[in-house]
Amino acid sequence: MAAMLVGALRRGSGCRGGLRLIAHSLRRFVSTLVVAEHEGGFVKPSSLSALAAAEAIAKDNKVSVLLGGSGPALHKAADHAACSHPLVSEVLVADSEALAHPLAEPWAELLRSVQQKGGYSHVIASSTSFGKNLLPRAAALLDVSPVTDVTAVKEPHVFVRPIYAGNALCTVKYTGEGPCMMSIRSTSFSPATEAMSETKVAPITQVDLSFLSEGKSTWVNLTSQDTERPDLANAPVVVTGGRGLKSAENFKLLEQLAEKLGAAVGATRAAVDAGYVPNDLQVRLLVYHEFCIMPCTAVILASLPPCSTSHLLLQVHCCLPFLNNHSGHSLVVLFMQCVFRPQVGQTGKIVAPDLYMAFGVSGAIQHLAGMRDSKVIVAVNKDADAPIFQVADYGLVADLFEVLDELLKKIPEKK
Numbered sequence: 001m002a003a004m005l006v007g008a009l010r011r012g013s014g015c016r017g018g019l020r021l022i023a024h025s026l027r028r029f030v031s032t033l034v035v036a037e038h039e040g041g042f043v044k045p046s047s048l049s050a051l052a053a054a055e056a057i058a059k060d061n062k063v064s065v066l067l068g069g070s071g072p073a074l075h076k077a078a079d080h081a082a083c084s085h086p087l088v089s090e091v092l093v094a095d096s097e098a099l100a101h102p103l104a105e106p107w108a109e110l111l112r113s114v115q116q117k118g119g120y121s122h123v124i125a126s127s128t129s130f131g132k133n134l135l136p137r138a139a140a141l142l143d144v145s146p147v148t149d150v151t152a153v154k155e156p157h158v159f160v161r162p163i164y165a166g167n168a169l170c171t172v173k174y175t176g177e178g179p180c181m182m183s184i185r186s187t188s189f190s191p192a193t194e195a196m197s198e199t200k201v202a203p204i205t206q207v208d209l210s211f212l213s214e215g216k217s218t219w220v221n222l223t224s225q226d227t228e229r230p231d232l233a234n235a236p237v238v239v240t241g242g243r244g245l246k247s248a249e250n251f252k253l254l255e256q257l258a259e260k261l262g263a264a265v266g267a268t269r270a271a272v273d274a275g276y277v278p279n280d281l282q283v284r285l286l287v288y289h290e291f292c293i294m295p296c297t298a299v300i301l302a303s304l305p306p307c308s309t310s311h312l313l314l315q316v317h318c319c320l321p322f323l324n325n326h327s328g329h330s331l332v333v334l335f336m337q338c339v340f341r342p343q344v345g346q347t348g349k350i351v352a353p354d355l356y357m358a359f360g361v362s363g364a365i366q367h368l369a370g371m372r373d374s375k376v377i378v379a380v381n382k383d384a385d386a387p388i389f390q391v392a393d394y395g396l397v398a399d400l401f402e403v404l405d406e407l408l409k410k411i412p413e414k415k
């Protein structure tokens with residue numbers, strides 16, 4: 001129906017009043033599927049931002065929330081989703097062990113199936129590691145081209161997204177067939193703060209998962225370091241150090257400050273590469289079956305430098321068609337080790353905390369791309385011409401070691 005209406009609009013048939021009527025009818029057919037992530041029985045803040053993006057598409061958007069996983073936490077999160085936003089009209093729950101981990105393969109199948117049944121005009125996921133991994137794969141299955149990293153919605157099919165490491169913003173119009181699949185930068189869409197009335201709790205429906213087949217990838221293990229520090233991506237205060245810190249020993253001063261402020265610690269790529277920052281090591285082991293691997297390809301995969309999960313998985317997915325073309329062996333096991341770094345920027349995390357403090361950071365565009373949306377930016381640098389001062393709300397031209405020393409003396413311990 002919506003496609004027919006678009007056709008009529010494109011042909012320009014009818015009088016202006018008729019067109020207005022058609023455009024009005026078209027708006028009524030906006031319906032959105034939000035792929036939600038959850039943790040500890042609650043929908044994650046980044047997915048609540050995806051709901052805010054759905055509202056930006058149309059005030060009368062009919063929103064379905066898709067949640068997957070298994071166990072009581074999933075059902076608790078479904079209850080949360082059902083009353084998380086006034087536009088949510090239904091919550092779809094996919095309860096299966098196969099969806100308990102963020103493996104793109106079964107999730108992409110799920111998304112394709114739910115989309116084909118629901119015929120949504122839009123599908124939204126957050127630009128998290130999971131969303132970035134899932135969306136292109138699901139879009140390929142549905143034969144559409146996704147719009148990624150959307151920061152603003154101008155019209156239902158017109159979006160703003162950053163290009164050139166966030167140095168420019170471009171407005172793009174999605175002209176493809178439905179659905180319009182998009183990932184959004186959660187820092188650009190504030191989740192609704194008003195509580196929903198109890199009468200507006202959306203119904204929860206179980207998704208039929210009979211189509212799920214045994215996939216080619218299996219989740220084996222995840223080990224991660226527990227830390228009491230807030231997660232870098234969601235922390236309200238971030239304290240970041242750059243190459244100006246000069247050593248891993250000095251970086252500990254920054255950690256002491258973060259401790260006192262209850263802040264997350266970030267770093268520039270230069271500081272990470274110089275080895276100033278302890279890495280949070282996470283090891284993810286994936287097993288890929290049924291395709292062959294050429295020795296030279298194995299070398300490429302094994303020598304990947306430490307990088308973010310999404311970056312690493314993207315590279316592996318890019319290799320898959322190549323691997324499949326060289327069949328000959330039936331089982332291949334790839335051990336992928338992924339180091340999660342506290343790096344902020346184009347190739348690191350995108351953050352937008354209430355307070356961002358940068359010590360000894362020059363402000364390269366690749367770094368600014370990851371933090372320029374922070375509400376208040378404080379920069380300490382001994383070079384008055386450092387580009388970081390162009391985005392800073394408060395800038396201090398000073399030796400960072402003197403400033404850190406004074407701050408550590410004056411700020412009381414966190415209770």
Ligand SMILES: Cc1cc2nc3c(=O)[nH]c(=O)nc-3n(C[C@H](O)[C@H](O)[C@H](O)COP(=O)(O)OP(=O)(O)OC[C@H]3O[C@@H](n4cnc5c(N)ncnc54)[C@H](O)[C@@H]3O)c2cc1C
Nearest residue numbers: 242243244268269270345346347348360362366367382400
């Ligand atoms: C494709 C690509 C992707 C990239 N992605 C990222 C990314 O995601 N994140 C990222 O951060 N970078 C990224 N980079 C690297 C980026 O270009 C810069 O090299 C990096 O951000 C610089 O880090 P820095 O500011 O710590 O170091 P520098 O540029 O060396 O700056 C150090 C600063 O410390 C100051 N300083 C030194 N001593 C003191 C002192 N005692 N007191 C006060 N100030 C002092 C200096 O004046 C200087 O301004 C990327 C680069 C490329 C090519």
